[in-house]
Amino acid sequence: MIIKTDSKVIMREKGYNFNFDMKSGFFARWGETQDDDPDYSPYGPEIADIEIATSCKGVGKVCDFCYKKNNPNGTYMSLDTFKKLHSILPPTVTQIAFGIGDIDSNPDMWEIFQYCRDHKIVPNVTVNGEGITDDIADRLNYYCGAVAVSYYDEDKTFDTIKKLTDRNFGFISQDGGEDLFFHANSLDGIAFDQLREGDAVTFETEKTEKGDAAVNVKKA
Ligand code: SF4
Numbered sequence: 001m002i003i004k005t006d007s008k009v010i011m012r013e014k015g016y017n018f019n020f021d022m023k024s025g026f027f028a029r030w031g032e033t034q035d036d037d038p039d040y041s042p043y044g045p046e047i048a049d050i051e052i053a054t055s056c057k058g059v060g061k062v063c064d065f066c067y068k069k070n071n072p073n074g075t076y077m078s079l080d081t082f083k084k085l086h087s088i089l090p091p092t093v094t095q096i097a098f099g100i101g102d103i104d105s106n107p108d109m110w111e112i113f114q115y116c117r118d119h120k121i122v123p124n125v126t127v128n129g130e131g132i133t134d135d136i137a138d139r140l141n142y143y144c145g146a147v148a149v150s151y152y153d154e155d156k157t158f159d160t161i162k163k164l165t166d167r168n169f170g171f172i173s174q175d176g177g178e179d180l181f182f183h184a185n186s187l188d189g190i191a192f193d194q195l196r197e198g199d200a201v202t203f204e205t206e207k208t209e210k211g212d213a214a215v216n217v218k219k220a
């Protein structure tokens with residue numbers, strides 16, 4: 001039996017159990033007893049690795065060492081194809097590590113990530129640092145559980161990680177509802193760095209292209 005709530009995936013079968021928290025990434029697996037650690041999942045993988053783009057210009061130049069043989073003429077997987085693939089994945093899949101080339105190598109990538117979230121799968125991705133704008137950094141933070149940055153150039157890697165970790169936004173926990181995204185620009189009467197985890201806030205909800213977001217956020 002597998003149960004999926006807003007933020008948790010819970011598996012209960014004889015000899016194989018897990019709890020996965022989509023918010024924190026915490027994953028606990030056990031077998032007949034809590035001291036057992038099964039060697040493998042008899043019901044299907046917990047994590048899938050899926051390549052959704054093979055187009056890549058490299059970092060400054062195409063990498064002749066690319067083990068995936070990505071190049072500027074590569075192709076990508078459409079959302080429709082991904083949906084078909086998703087339909088045959090076992091329900092045990094809690095996370096997908098997506099392989100891409102350039103950050104814009106798959107025009108359906110954000111919709112694929114949203115589709116994953118809608119189906120209680122956390123998307124993760126590895127980027128090479130090229131073309132990461134503030135907006136893209138916000139989107140990666142919003143959708144992904146983990147973003148890995150491949151190391152090609154010290155400055156680029158540093159700048160990319162800084163951009164990904166310096167984002168000014170957060171999530172509001174709601175009783176009985178999903179977490180609500182808010183950006184620092186949506187705060188009213190308080191600076192972002194004055195807010196602390198657990199602070200009570202009031203807000204209004206607005207629809208954005210990435211889903212519902214909180215606006216006019218004020219400290220209660
Ligand atoms: S940046 Fe990475 S994915 Fe792109 S060509 Fe180089 S090794 Fe391959």
